[in-house]
Amino acid sequence: MPAITFIHPDGKSDRVETSDGESAMQAATRHGLDGILAECGGNAMCATCHVYVDASWLARLPAMADDEDALLDGAAAERQPASRLSCQIVITPDLDGLVLKMPERQV
Template sequence: MPTIVFIHPDNRSESIDAVVGESAMQAATGNGIDEIVAECGGNAMCATCHVYVDENWIGRLAAMGDEENALLDGVATERQPSSRLSCQIKIEQGLDGLVLRLPERQV
């Protein structure tokens, strides 16, 4: 089970066990990470599962698609080069230790 480290806006870090094949959004919402809202349930429509990927990890994720790129223009907090939608990050064994920073708000 890959571990994902979520860093809350107050810098508190929380490690959770994710399941290979699920999305980082599902791992978060299934483990009580309240900062991930995911209003659309993972359909890449709402941009409320925004995360900032740690700089050591951003290059190791699969590239984003056009839809995700367009949605990121609408996130509630500032879009940064490390911004991704966690519903589009698929958990693989190679992502064990992935560090995702949570934004202050999603709406």
């Protein structure tokens, strides 16, 4: 089962097991991690699942869709080149080891 690591703003990290086909957001909320609110339930409508993808992984993710791109402009924390919506990152076996940093705030 792929595992991914979430790094909190204070530097602490949580490594969570995922299920194939689950989104990174679903993995975070299933494990009760603070920092991923996911108010819209993964429908790409809220941007409260914002994450910064570790630089070594960024090029390995599929390109973002237009709706994700537009929503990130309205994220509560600063948008950066590594910004993505974790609900739009679908975990596959080749993403085992993915590292995602959580922003200071989601609202």
